[in-house]
Every structure is written in structure tokens, then in C-alpha cells.
Amino acid sequence: MKKIILSLLLLIIIPYYLRSQERKIPVEPSETWGNDQHQPEKLMDAIGLKEGMTIADIGAGRGRLTVFFSIRVGETGKVFANEIDETALEYLKDRCKRNNMNNVTTFLGTVDDPLLPAGQADIAFMIMTYHHLAKPVEMMKNTIPCLKKDGVLVIVEHDPVKSGENGNETTSLEKMTSEANEAGFQITSINSDLLERDNIYFLKVK
Numbered sequence: 001m002k003k004i005i006l007s008l009l010l011l012i013i014i015p016y017y018l019r020s021q022e023r024k025i026p027v028e029p030s031e032t033w034g035n036d037q038h039q040p041e042k043l044m045d046a047i048g049l050k051e052g053m054t055i056a057d058i059g060a061g062r063g064r065l066t067v068f069f070s071i072r073v074g075e076t077g078k079v080f081a082n083e084i085d086e087t088a089l090e091y092l093k094d095r096c097k098r099n100n101m102n103n104v105t106t107f108l109g110t111v112d113d114p115l116l117p118a119g120q121a122d123i124a125f126m127i128m129t130y131h132h133l134a135k136p137v138e139m140m141k142n143t144i145p146c147l148k149k150d151g152v153l154v155i156v157e158h159d160p161v162k163s164g165e166n167g168n169e170t171t172s173l174e175k176m177t178s179e180a181n182e183a184g185f186q187i188t189s190i191n192s193d194l195l196e197r198d199n200i201y202f203l204k205v206k
Helices: 002-021 029-038 040-047 066-073 086-098 136-141 173-183
Strands: 054-058 078-083 104-108 121-127 147-158 185-191 198-205
Touching: 029 040, 040 066, 040 147, 040 198, 054 066, 066 078, 066 086, 078 086, 086 104, 136 173, 173 185, 173 198
Parallel strands: 054 078, 054 121, 078 104, 121 147
Antiparallel strands: 147 198, 185 198
16 A cells, blocks of 8 residues: 555656756746747747757847747757847847857848858748848848758748738738748748737748
């Protein structure tokens, strides 16, 4: 009887101990609303991000999702954090240093080129970035070199139909399709179910 009780206790205690050892993601107060909207853990599952992969976070800002990516890909993976705002990039770099996220490398890009290492990314990722791009077609074209042969570009954008918004912070399916085609990509699938106001576009090089 004692052995049975001990076994049951171990079944309860061990998973709790293992969960307590998981790295806590350093979310900042200003990021709570955005994370509630985008559900980072579910989003990473949806785009297929796994341990050991390399992801390019284009338009990473201060690293709201970069820190989630860092923990998801683990020590054997890499995160390339790209930004054109040098101040934001320096903050991100310091944030990763403070949290011992040694698998994150930062890259200062330009308005039409992320300037990322060639042929290394399994996923190139943009979230709420595309509509800010001054030269979206050129940026997509210049994303192609960073991708592995079977790599994918994932773009998360407000959909004007779903969100009921028609301003400059949305991108229609028609616009995305046209510009992707011009840049040398084709949209292979769209996840419109996970996020309330956004579509998740998956693009492959033609």
C-alpha cells in the first residue's frame, strides 16, 4: 500500500517539478494586450515552429515575440531578429542578454532588405509589420535569400473583412496575393481561424 501511495505521489510531484524548471518567458507589461490578441504559443504551433529550427523575426521591434521564439527553438535553434529601428534593436539585444537568450542574433536592416544570413531560415516571419513596409515587394524579394530551399515566409496581418477595418493597418487578400506574386512568392495556405482579426499567410517561393 505504501508503495502505491509513493508511486502516486511521484506521478503528481515529478510533472510539477519539471514544469517549474521550464524557462519563464520574460513578457513585459506593455505586451500583454498584443499577446492576448496573438496567442504566441498557439501561433507558434500553427506556423510549425519547433525545437532546433531557425526563424527570422522580420520587424521584431523590441522583441515581443522574439523571446517566445527563442525558448521554443531552444539551444539547438536560432532566432534572427531583424529591425530597421536601431533604438528598438539595441533594446532587444539588451533584453536577450539580460535573459540569457544566447540563440538570438540581431540584424539592422533597411526599408527594403532585412540583410539576413543566406540560406539558413526555416521560417521568415512578419507580424503586424507588412502594412508598415515602404517597399513591400522589394522586402519580400530580399527575404528569399535567407530562406532554406524548403523554407516558408509567414505573414500575420489584419484582415479588413474579419476586423471590420479598412485603414492603413490592414492588408486585403487581393493585395497580399498580387504583391506576393510580383515578389516571386505564391500563397500556399491561409489560416483564418486561429486569430480573431488576423489572417496567417503561408508563402513559398515559386
